[in-house]
Amino acid sequence: MTPRPETMSAPNMAPHIQPSDLPDVRGKYIAGQALADITWFRVGGCADVVFMPADAEDLSAFLKQRPRDIPVNILGAGSNTLARDGGVRGVIIRLGRGFGDLVPVGESEIRAGAAALDGRLAAAAANAGLTGLEFFSGIPGNVGGALAMNAGAYGSETADVLVQAEALTMQGEARILSPQDLNLSYRTNGYHDRLVYISAIFRGVPDAPNDIRARMNDIADKRGTTQPVKSRTGGSTFKNPGGANPDGPKAWKLIDAAGCRGLRVGGAQVSELHCNFLINHGDATADDIETLGETVRARVLEASAIDLDWEIRRIGEVAHDA
Ligand SMILES: Cc1cc2nc3c(=O)[nH]c(=O)nc-3n(C[C@H](O)[C@H](O)[C@H](O)COP(=O)(O)OP(=O)(O)OC[C@H]3O[C@@H](n4cnc5c(N)ncnc54)[C@H](O)[C@@H]3O)c2cc1C
Known part of the structure; x- marks a missing residue:
């Protein structure tokens, strides 16, 4: 050094x-x-x-x-x-190669390296004849990101299928943590930014691989028609104020009601298809996207008195001339 x-x-x-x-x-x-x-x-x-x-x-x-x-x-x-x-x-x-393995453990579990993509985890579970992990198939992150965000979709989330996470503290000490230790809740966990996840064990329930794959295909079809999955986006921009409660207020509805569907700042736009997604049309800066997000937040606050909380993680510094 x-x-x-x-x-x-x-x-x-x-x-x-x-x-x-x-x-x-x-x-x-x-x-x-x-x-x-x-x-x-x-x-x-x-x-x-x-x-x-x-x-x-x-x-x-x-x-x-x-x-x-x-x-x-x-x-x-x-x-x-x-x-x-x-x-x-x-x-x-x-994390890259060296953290991407997917290995069956016993009859109903899979150990996944933190760099394995969620879609690969879902496919490995289907191949092993284990149901319960189909929801991962449409989430474009990796296992480390899923643990950090308690990623979820269609009524299931990471916490539901997690047996244990293997991690290092920021001081380099190894830790094995149960879902309770991690205190996973809607799109967050109690250890935010204090652990590096290196792998995790997930549990499924035995089922026929073809039935599992059919459910994964349904998820892919549903996503393709309701979300801009081929765009440059970060997924849901804001957390649903009602959390995981299916009857609670939804961010996209509040954004729509505030008149923000299709709203643009520079090269960034609120998706016409799913208005909790922001899109980079190709020439957006990060500042365009963040300014658009803050504009949406302000308009929702004015329209419904609800202060949306960013789900997307923002890192780094604004440019000097922004
Ligand atoms: C088209 C699209 C659709 C999406 N749909 C969904 C959805 O249905 N459900 C859902 O929950 N999310 C969805 N997302 C958001 C995103 O895919 C998830 O939040 C995912 O879990 C993030 O994983 P990532 O690896 O990309 O994380 P990153 O964006 O790289 O990081 C996110 C956070 O995780 C932390 N992190 C990443 N890896 C590790 C690690 N190894 N150890 C410790 N911390 C780590 C980072 O520090 C950061 O705080 C979607 C995104 C897109 C673009």
Whole structure:
């Protein structure tokens, strides 16, 4: 490690970090990674450094040795994250090969690496003849993101099928946590930003693989007609104020009632198909998307006196000229 650079990117901003400021690792450091290339919205500045650990030991050693003043973020598949135009200072941990295995455990469980995509987990469960994990098939994140967000759809959520999560603390210590330990609730968990998930065990119930696949196909058809799944988006922008309660108020209805369907800021638009989704038409900046989201929030507050809470995670700094 060399001494930290004193140069600041702008007044009052954290210094840029280089790989030479960080511990030696067996995995890979990528300096200046464009965040648009690793997030679904396809916007944002650059990360100082992305760290892709070789395996859990490498990740643990990094967490133990890292300089404590360097900020650390974690990114999964980037399907719920808006990266701001000024980029992200410090290190982003991104799990890749080495964290993607899907292995049956006994008769009714599957261990999934945190970098395995949710869709692959659903397919592995179907192949193993286990029902209950079909809802994962349409969620474009990975297992780490599903644990962090308690991802869910169509009446099921991660907490319902989770047996245990295997994680490292930000100090590099191994932990095994039950769903109760994690305190999972609607689109969040009690450990937000304090753990790096490395794998998890999920439980299903035996069923015929063809029946399970038929249900997954139904989910794909339903999503294709109700959500802009082929767009540059971050999924649901705001949490439903009624949480998981199916009879509670829905964000999309409030947004629609506030007249925001189709609303535009620069290259960003509220989806005409599902108005809790924001879309990048190709030339949007992160600032366009965030400004659009805040405009929607303000209009909903005015129209219905409900203050929507962002479900999408926003990371990084605004650009100096934004
Ligand atoms: C078209 C579309 C449809 C969607 N539909 C749904 C849906 O039906 N239901 C739903 O719940 N969500 C949905 N989403 C949102 C998103 O897919 C989920 O929130 C998903 O769980 C996020 O996973 P990710 O890997 O992309 O996380 P990211 O966006 O990369 O990160 C999200 C959060 O998870 C944390 N995180 C990621 N990996 C780890 C890890 N290994 N350890 C610790 N923290 C970690 C990050 O730090 C961040 O705080 C949708 C998104 C899109 C684009």
